[in-house]
């Protein structure tokens with residue numbers, strides 16, 4: 001999933017909250033703004049979930065296109081799932097990420113985006 005359904009500061013704030021790496025396979029981003037093949041995944045798929053930070057995690061495009069709109073447990077139990085670790089370990093990482101407050105990370109994201117030349121009005 002890509003596009004502008006999330007404000008840029010919220011997207012980067014989520015990336016910072018999640019350590020600039022895919023929560024599922026732990027592949028790190030090497031771009032200051034995470035613009036090298038990363039997106040945001042709905043832990044609970046969009047039709048049953050929401051756009052709150054507690055339902056969103058940083059995700060690489062490989063994991064995102066593998067998971068699609070499946071429930072997390074179903075995806076983790078599927079063959080060729082690229083997530084790293086046991087399902088319990090992945091669930092613990094997701095739980096840790098989604099229960100961490102976004103606010104301070106979003107504040108940092110705004111500073112980083114402004115430093116990269118983004119207009120504060122549009123982030």
Ligand SMILES: [Zn+2]
Nearest residue numbers: 022025060063
């Ligand atoms: Zn991944």
